[in-house]
Amino acid sequence: MWDSREVRSASLPDLIRMCAPLVKELEVTVLRQDATTPQGERRSSDAVPMMFRIGAAEVVDEITVVLRSILGAWVHEQKRPVFRMLTVPELVASLHPLRDWVVKHQDAEAWHDRLLEQCLAGLGQIDIAPERVFAGTCPSAGCGVELWPAIGEDVVVCPRCEVQVDVRARRREGLRRIEAYEAPLSRVVDTLRAAGEQITYEQARKWTTRRDAHDRVMLNAVGQDQRGTRLYRLGDVRAVMMRTTRRKARSLRA
Numbered sequence: 458m459w460d461s462r463e464v465r466s467a468s469l470p471d472l473i474r475m476c477a478p479l480v481k482e483l484e485v486t487v488l489r490q491d492a493t494t495p496q497g498e499r500r501s502s503d504a505v506p507m508m509f510r511i512g513a514a515e516v517v518d519e520i521t522v523v524l525r526s527i528l529g530a531w532v533h534e535q536k537r538p539v540f541r542m543l544t545v546p547e548l549v550a551s552l553h554p555l556r557d558w559v560v561k562h563q564d565a566e567a568w569h570d571r572l573l574e575q576c577l578a579g580l581g582q583i584d585i586a587p588e589r590v591f592a593g594t595c596p597s598a599g600c601g602v603e604l605w606p607a608i609g610e611d612v613v614v615c616p617r618c619e620v621q622v623d624v625r626a627r628r629r630e631g632l633r634r635i636e637a638y639e640a641p642l643s644r645v646v647d648t649l650r651a652a653g654e655q656i657t658y659e660q661a662r663k664w665t666t667r668r669d670a671h672d673r674v675m676l677n678a679v680g681q682d683q684r685g686t687r688l689y690r691l692g693d694v695r696a697v698m699m700r701t702t703r704r705k706a707r708s709l710r711a
């Protein structure tokens with residue numbers, strides 16, 4: 458894959474050509490991000506926990522939109538109303554013979570800027586190591602760089618303005634905001650783990666049968682989905698997790 462300097466200096470036809478391999482890489486990234494994103498709620502920004510981002514999928518969508526609008530402009534000028542919904546590789550292939558027309562078009566500069574923005578965003582998505590999690594954007598005024606600390610890292614230094622950000626506080630805040638999130642236990646555990654919490658599915662599953670000192674089950678389901686899978690509230694799982702951790706810390710000190 459190219460670096461951002463190559464992308465920045467690419468001509469519009471080159472940028473279009475780059476979109477095919479870039480989108481292929483992004484599809485892989487989307488799969489990886491899906492693994493840590495509550496399924497079925499990817500498009501609902503209220504429901505998706507803030508530390509997840511569906512960036513790669515959005516970049517693919519955006520690239521598709523730009524390429525379609527370029528080909529659409531050509532089709533429109535040719536007065537040839539045949540315009541199927543092409544995939545990105547098909548769009549790139551269709552636009553290849555139209556290079557000369559593309560660069561001379563009145564919208565060429567706008568297309569170039571939009572594609573450049575998306576290609577750079579796409580590169581950023583691909584570069585993210587799988588063991589990193591999104592912790593929001595840099596809080597410094599006017600910075601806004603995305604912060605991707607490694608799992609377990611408590612402080613992250615902004616790569617642009619070098620401000621230190623307390624990742625733990627941000628995650629706590631993020632998790633508080635999604636306490637009401639209800640999902641199958643494995644997904645709740647995935648969500649907590651991706652947010653940097655140390656919890657295993659095995660542990661959580663034990664809590665669903667284990668009883669506490671008052672003979673109450675430690676973790677109860679709040680309902681079930683259409684397929685009969687039991688749903689747990691993220692806040693409940695996290696509360697049990699924190700009680701257990703505190704107890705463990707106390708017994709270690711004792």
Ligand SMILES: [Zn+2]
Pocket residue numbers: 595596597600601602615616617618619620
């Ligand atoms: Zn910053």
